[in-house]
Structures are given as C-alpha cells and as structure tokens.
Amino acid sequence: AQSVTQLDSHVSVSEGTPVLLRCNYSSSYSPSLFWYVQHPNKGLQLLLKYTSAATLVKGINGFEAEFKKSETSFHLTKPSAHMSDAAEYFCVVSDHAGGGNKLTFGTGTQLKVEL
C-alpha cells in the first residue's frame, strides 16, 4: 500500500526567502513522485515529477525536489519565493506502472507569500 504525508498544512514565507514544503511517502515498490500546484479556483498543474532517474528533479517556476530513499522524503524547495507562488501544493505518489488510478494525493500545503 502507498501513502503520502504532507507535514505542514500551511506555510508562510516572506517574498524573496526560501520555500520548503515537506512530503514523506510510503511505498512497497519503487515509487513515482509528483508535485502539483493549484492556484485559487484553478485545476491542478504539474510542477515536477520523479520517476527513478536523477534524484534531484527540477520543475517549472524555479521549483525543485530531491528524492531521498533513505528518508522516504520528496521535499519541494525554491530559493526565493515570489508572490505568484501563493497557492496550494500537493505531493502525489504512485508505486505502480499503471495509470492515474494508482495515484495517492497528499492533503495539500497552503503556501502564503507575504511582502
């Protein structure tokens, strides 16, 4: 069975400071891991994905995430927050090669960016 835990439901940062959104996962197999972002009243958009290639994954808008198998973590980071980064972020795990029906979503982290 697979599961994903987003350790913070809300994160608040100042514009220009680093962002860290934490995600731990549990998987019986080699997982695929994703981060999606949801801006207010919008659908989810893929930020980045890990599928057993390089452990440091770069995504859109300056975000990146590092897969750490020993810590079962896939934390999302960005060196410098921008106001437009304010959104909800979802960590997602899949430990099958099948389709989207095998995805497990985290409960989300709301990122607030203050001036």
Added chain:
Amino acid sequence: NAGVTQTPKFRVLKTGQSMTLLCAQDMNHEYMYWYRQDPGMGLRLIHYSVGEGTTAKGEVPDGYNVSRLKKQNFLLGLESAAPSQTSVYFCASSFETGANVLTFGAGSRLTVL
C-alpha cells in the same frame, strides 16, 4: 488549446435532485478520471476510464455513475444528490499509463442543500 473543459463550473442542487457533470478533452487522451476535492482530504478518485466505452470504480464511487461513450467525453452523474456530495469535482486526463501525468480541468463546484 483548450485542454480539459468542465461544465458547469458551479451548480446548486436540492437533496434528491439529479445532475450530470461533463468533461471534454481535446488532446486525444485515452485515460480520463473524476476526482472530488474536500478540505483537508486531498483528491480522491471517484471513477476512471481507460478508453472509450470503459469505466471503472475508484476509491469513492458510491452515489455516482459515469459514462464514456466518446473518447473525448467523460460524464459524471449523480442520480439522487446528497449533502455529503457537496464538493469540488475535478476531471483529468492522461495519454499514457507509465508517466501518470494528469491534465486537470478547472473544477466544478457543487453544493447540495
């Protein structure tokens, strides 16, 4: 460049009423999905389809039915709406299985009184 389009965007129903949510994609994707999003619970899969004419149950299928008569459309029906079905519904689609990357619609907010 529409992607995934959901209609309607908002709807208010009374308990016991029925309705259908329509999802349309123009990317020739084989796989389509319906999720519901509730506060503090992430997204939960209701039903999905792996191709035209096929449907399958997800994690929370009770109270919903679906149909995929055309490849580009995936309909979600509520035969007798209940307040517990108040939620935001998202449709998504994907081209292949291994990558599991989904393209989402903008959502349909349903309130059942």
